[in-house]
Amino acid sequence: MEKLTVDLGARSYPILIGDGLLGDVAAQVAPLLRRPRTMIVTDAHVAPLYLPRIEASLEAAGIKSSSLILDPGEGSKSWGGLAHVTEWLISEGVERSDHVLALGGGVIGDLVGFACHIVKRGCAFIQLPTTLLAQVDSSVGGKTAINVAAGKNLIGAFHQPALVLIDPETLGTLPPRELAAGYAEVVKYGLIDDAAFFAWCEENGAALLAGDSAARHRAIAHSVAAKARIVAADERETQDVRALLNLGHSFGHALEAETGYSDKLLHGEAVAAGMVLAHYFSAAQGLCSEADAQRVRDHLAAVGLPHSLKSARITASGEALVAHMAHDKKVRGGKLPLILTHGIGQSFVTEDYGLGAVAAFLDTPPA
Numbered sequence: 001m002e003k004l005t006v007d008l009g010a011r012s013y014p015i016l017i018g019d020g021l022l023g024d025v026a027a028q029v030a031p032l033l034r035r036p037r038t039m040i041v042t043d044a045h046v047a048p049l050y051l052p053r054i055e056a057s058l059e060a061a062g063i064k065s066s067s068l069i070l071d072p073g074e075g076s077k078s079w080g081g082l083a084h085v086t087e088w089l090i091s092e093g094v095e096r097s098d099h100v101l102a103l104g105g106g107v108i109g110d111l112v113g114f115a116c117h118i119v120k121r122g123c124a125f126i127q128l129p130t131t132l133l134a135q136v137d138s139s140v141g142g143k144t145a146i147n148v149a150a151g152k153n154l155i156g157a158f159h160q161p162a163l164v165l166i167d168p169e170t171l172g173t174l175p176p177r178e179l180a181a182g183y184a185e186v187v188k189y190g191l192i193d194d195a196a197f198f199a200w201c202e203e204n205g206a207a208l209l210a211g212d213s214a215a216r217h218r219a220i221a222h223s224v225a226a227k228a229r230i231v232a233a234d235e236r237e238t239q240d241v242r243a244l245l246n247l248g249h250s251f252g253h254a255l256e257a258e259t260g261y262s263d264k265l266l267h268g269e270a271v272a273a274g275m276v277l278a279h280y281f282s283a284a285q286g287l288c289s290e291a292d293a294q295r296v297r298d299h300l301a302a303v304g305l306p307h308s309l310k311s312a313r314i315t316a317s318g319e320a321l322v323a324h325m326a327h328d329k330k331v332r333g334g335k336l337p338l339i340l341t342h343g344i345g346q347s348f349v350t351e352d353y354g355l356g357a358v359a360a361f362l363d364t365p366p367a
């Protein structure tokens with residue numbers, strides 16, 4: 001078992017990574033509990049696969065648990081989903097010193113984290129992420145949110161978990177398309193500031209996606225260490241450090257909005273195409289070499305991820321796409337900070353490029 005720490009002073013917490021950890025969840029959770037009682041929130045895909053082993057582990061340790069099983073998918077990250085979770089927690093007698101278990105992907109983690117932030121003015125929660133995206137990104141860092149009609153993740157809070165338990169064996173049941181989408185977020189850490197890790201991805205990405213357990217462990221541990229470092233440096237995204245985690249997201253956000261946040265384009269798939277576009281846009285501005293942009297595109301294409309507007313099946317005009325970007329919650333003072341790059345592993349935040357330039361680029365992208 002590997003142990004990392006998110007270093008946030010009094011709110012620091014451990015991240016444990018190990019095959020089979022979910023089957024022994026009580027050993028990690030019990031020391032945190034003030035009373036032998038916990039509540040588990042999960043979804044209907046994950047529950048039959050992993051809930052019984054968690055309940056068995058807790059029961060064997062004398063910890064009483066109850067569970068709430070939600071509909072899978074983004075639809076649960078809503079006002080209705082939030083009301084459902086918070087009212088269920090209250091009906092279960094949740095106490096402020098309790099630790100609620102969030103078992104599932106980013107949808108469950110984001111929703112349960114936010115519910116725990118507001119229920120009885122706040123209780124603790126533990127992330128048990130079961131998708132690659134959640135294991136390398138969303139379970140760490142304390143961003144919690146729901147979606148509303150005006151957009152994704154617009155209502156939320158920073159609420160750090162008390163513990164993150166990552167069991168990479170759960171990836172064995174994840175649909176391949178979801179796995180590949182999560183892999184885009186792994187590649188992102190290389191592209192942000194770690195060219196050697198991007199080279200590792202080029203060498204090992206295909207094996208990771210095919211099931212190589214050592215490659216999965218390495219990718220998760222490396223990604224989570226990078227995320228922990230970034231979150232510790234800029235927890236609330238006020239210093240242009242955590243913002244680097246949005247590499248590919250402004251372009252990707254436009255593609256997701258254009259496809260109605262539907263399963264036509266998963267979040268990680270939009271991020272993959274967005275990262276390629278960010279590199280080609282940087283090359284078009286003379287910031288990075290075209291060869292680097294091509295390298296990014298070639299790797300993402302090689303693992304079957306969308307790597308261009310065409311492969312993401314986007315036909316909208318540049319103007320229509322930047323109209324989505326203008327509604328991004330990262331807009332400040334009317335300007336959208338973009339994450340651009342001087343080359344692989346050399347990304348930076350800038351407000352120097354207007355949306356007009358982005359629209360013109362998107363009308364004739366080289367990728």
Ligand code: NAD
Nearest residue numbers: 045072073105106107108130131133134138143170173174
């Ligand atoms: P998800 O939670 O919807 O999970 C994807 C699908 O896989 C679902 O159908 C789920 O039921 C299923 N599933 C989960 N684990 C499984 C397993 N082990 N075996 C089989 N099926 C399994 O999606 P996601 O990609 O994990 O998360 C996306 C969400 O994460 C979005 O809402 C996004 O906004 C959010 N997100 C948050 C952050 C953050 O920092 N908080 C970062 C990135 C993304």
Ligand code: GLY
Nearest residue numbers: 137141143242245
């Ligand atoms: N996934 C972006 C962040 O955690 O900041």
